[in-house]
Amino acid sequence: MEALRRHIYLEEEIVFPHLQRGTLMMPLMVMREEHGQLWQRIDAHAESVQNQSGEPNKVEEICPEILALLDRHNQKEEPIIYPHMDADLSSDDQEKIRDLLAGGAMPSDWVCEAMR
Numbered sequence: 001m002e003a004l005r006r007h008i009y010l011e012e013e014i015v016f017p018h019l020q021r022g023t024l025m026m027p028l029m030v031m032r033e034e035h036g037q038l039w040q041r042i043d044a045h046a047e048s049v050q051n052q053s054g055e056p057n058k059v060e061e062i063c064p065e066i067l068a069l070l071d072r073h074n075q076k077e078e079p080i081i082y083p084h085m086d087a088d089l090s091s092d093d094q095e096k097i098r099d100l101l102a103g104g105a106m107p108s109d110w111v112c113e114a115m116r
């Protein structure tokens with residue numbers, strides 16, 4: 001779940017700002033909206049793990065929901081957004097992304113744009 005949050009962070013803070021123009025504006029709006037849906041489910045998952053005395057099947061419900069959302073999201077994001085990552089990002093930004101994917105930390109108080 002933390003890796004998923006970090007992934008959303010690197011897309012919204014490093015990748016998307018380079019791609020805002022022209023035909024990608026609409027797809028990026030949809031990507032941000034879906035990040036918000038994922039973020040809410042990740043929050044719900046974290047809450048249900050912490051409060052295990054609550055509903056016992058909550059975690060089992062939320063995990064498939066997250067996987068289904070992620071699947072629909074990736075079907076769009078991979079063909080539309082990812083091809084631009086090599087072409088449109090500076091080598092500095094590509095380095096930042098590699099560090100984050102390798103386990104680097106995002107700011108602890110960061111939330112995705114749709115949740116602000």
Ligand SMILES: [Fe+2]
Pocket residue numbers: 008011031035073077
């Ligand atoms: Fe994404």
